[in-house]
Amino acid sequence: MVSKKPLSFLEGVNVETGVITDPELEAVGETVSGKVLVFPWCRGSTVGTYAIYGLASNGVAPSAMVCVEADIVSAVGCAMAGIPLVHRVERNPLTVIRSGDYVVVDADRGVVEVMSRRLGKRSRRL
Amino acid sequence: MRSSKWLEEALGGAYGSGVRKAAEMILALAEAFEAEGLVPVRSAHVSGVSYRTIGDYGLRFLEELSKEGVRVRVEATMNPAGMDLARWREMGVPEEFAQKQTRIVECLRRMGVKPALTCTPYLAGNRPERGSHVAWAESSAVVYANSVLGAWTNRECGPSALASAITGFTPKFGMHLEEERRPTHLVEVEGRVEGTLMYSALGYYVGREVGRGVPSIPKASGASQDELKALGAGLATSGGVAMFSTKPVEDVPRIRVSPSDLREVVEELSTGSGGLVCLGCPHLSLQELETVYELASKHGVRGEVWLFTSRSVYEEAVRLGVVQGLERCGVRVFRDTCMVVSPLEDMGVREVVTDSCKAAHYITLMTGGRVSVVLKSREECVRGDESR
Numbered sequence: 001m002v003s004k005k006p007l008s009f010l011e012g013v014n015v016e017t018g019v020i021t022d023p024e025l026e027a028v029g030e031t032v033s034g035k036v037l038v039f040p041w042c043r044g045s046t047v048g049t050y051a052i053y054g055l056a057s058n059g060v061a062p063s064a065m066v067c068v069e070a071d072i073v074s075a076v077g078c079a080m081a082g083i084p085l086v087h088r089v090e091r092n093p094l095t096v097i098r099s100g101d102y103v104v105v106d107a108d109r110g111v112v113e114v115m116s117r118r119l120g121k122r123s124r125r126l
Numbered sequence: 127m128r129s130s131k132w133l134e135e136a137l138g139g140a141y142g143s144g145v146r147k148a149a150e151m152i153l154a155l156a157e158a159f160e161a162e163g164l165v166p167v168r169s170a171h172v173s174g175v176s177y178r179t180i181g182d183y184g185l186r187f188l189e190e191l192s193k194e195g196v197r198v199r200v201e202a203t204m205n206p207a208g209m210d211l212a213r214w215r216e217m218g219v220p221e222e223f224a225q226k227q228t229r230i231v232e233c234l235r236r237m238g239v240k241p242a243l244t245c246t247p248y249l250a251g252n253r254p255e256r257g258s259h260v261a262w263a264e265s266s267a268v269v270y271a272n273s274v275l276g277a278w279t280n281r282e283c284g285p286s287a288l289a290s291a292i293t294g295f296t297p298k299f300g301m302h303l304e305e306e307r308r309p310t311h312l313v314e315v316e317g318r319v320e321g322t323l324m325y326s327a328l329g330y331y332v333g334r335e336v337g338r339g340v341p342s343i344p345k346a347s348g349a350s351q352d353e354l355k356a357l358g359a360g361l362a363t364s365g366g367v368a369m370f371s372t373k374p375v376e377d378v379p380r381i382r383v384s385p386s387d388l389r390e391v392v393e394e395l396s397t398g399s400g401g402l403v404c405l406g407c408p409h410l411s412l413q414e415l416e417t418v419y420e421l422a423s424k425h426g427v428r429g430e431v432w433l434f435t436s437r438s439v440y441e442e443a444v445r446l447g448v449v450q451g452l453e454r455c456g457v458r459v460f461r462d463t464c465m466v467v468s469p470l471e472d473m474g475v476r477e478v479v480t481d482s483c484k485a486a487h488y489i490t491l492m493t494g495g496r497v498s499v500v501l502k503s504r505e506e507c508v509r510g511d512e513s514r
Contacts, residue, residue: 043364046281047174049180050283050285058183080187
């Protein structure tokens with residue numbers, strides 16, 4: 001799930017269901033549960049960390065996050081929730097990844113691989 | 127990076143697993159953000175205190191941490207709770223919420239975090255000197271600390287601010303580096319800007335344009351501390367701004383703001399037409415309580431007006447008779463909480479009137495629009511709508 005706009009986890013996502021509630025976002029109404037969330041950075045509340053942790057507690061968290069530039073709110077949230085997070089990759093993920101693509105995120109190696117449905121089996125490494 | 131003896135011992139478990147986890151968090155952040163090293167902090171300010179915003183999972187996290195005998199090593203204060211700790215019944219807060227909220231505050235207190243219960247720690251005794259490094263969460267307080275106090279802090283989250291309070295360190299990256307604190311945009315504001323509503327709208331507009339940069343807003347050099355407080359809150363809400371400047375700057379992109387841009391922000395964030403007047407996002411200063419009292423006693427008050435402030439300011443205002451004067455005018459003054467992090471819907475509040483763009487933004491999003499908000503100037507808020 002790709003958002004070109006920054007996300008705010010406290011006020012932009014329903015922690016119980018994982019559904020995006022912020023009407024400013026393209027993905028409003030969709031759930032982040034099980035998705036690789038790709039977005040530029042976090043804005044808004046510094047309590048977003050607890051919201052990410054809450055998503056995981058409720059079993060509706062994203063499976064991974066890929067940020068252009070992570071920040072403390074998302075980094076600590078992912079650490080608490082046990083969600084892999086990768087940022088500062090060489091190519092801008094917002095220009096390479098599209099919503100609907102299948103993505104493999106390896107936070108230990110710091111690698112993001114895209115396997116686009118539209119292009120069949122071709123995979124691109126970021 | 128691991129140059130402190132205390133830190134080495136902490137990582138080895140010498141002070142228990144809670145302290146070890148805090149130390150590991152700080153080091154993990156340092157690594158994730160490729161920090162130059164660690165810097166000692168003078169104080170911390172912890173967000174994530176309201177049960178409304180951190181929920182059962184947040185309460186669990188804090189209780190587990192506090193069970194391990196963890197204590198803070200530097201001065202630390204906490205953000206507002208979801209209720210006035212003494213007058214929650216009067217606010218209409220449910221009993222179950224009150225019990226869980228009390229547990230959260232107790233947890234943090236056990237760890238040594240002072241129950242300032244405010245987003246304005248700088249008005250409650252936590253006022254770092256210019257040039258000092260701190261670890262503050264609460265986005266509006268971060269902007270105020272960096273821009274008005276001249277302290278150096280990143281936009282911490284609740285747990286990382288707490289981890290910094292426990293270890294005494296924060297990773298040296300971002301706003302702890304001189305080069306990251308230079309203005310990235312020049313904001314040219316047409317027309318006059320005055321009062322909390324307009325400064326709040328200015329912040330909100332600029333924050334959205336600038337994202338994560340450091341805007342320079344020379345127009346704000348004539349603003350009062352309370353107007354700067356409102357400006358900072360607006361900036362911190364719509365974007366990821368951690369700091370603004372008022373010094374002129376060249377060779378950076380320019381942003382022009384017109385009076386109609388600010389009016390559009392106010393219209394965009396207003397979803398209702400009336401309701402409970404709530405002032406205090408950020409928490410009101412003593413000066414602001416006095417000004418509201420002057421307005422209220424001169425013009426009278428129509429309908430319910432609730433003011434929110436820190437216990438520190440409240441105590442001073444009681445000493446001066448200001449709270450008593452406000453109450454005689456029919457205005458209620460609550461401490462420890464605000465209209466954003468209290469459970470408005472459970473309290474039976476459906477409509478809010480305020481002068482804070484931050485409050486309008488959060489209330490609408492957090493209630494899914496079920497609570498309406500209308501933005502008015504502070505004076506209009508206090509005087510009330512003539513047609514009601």
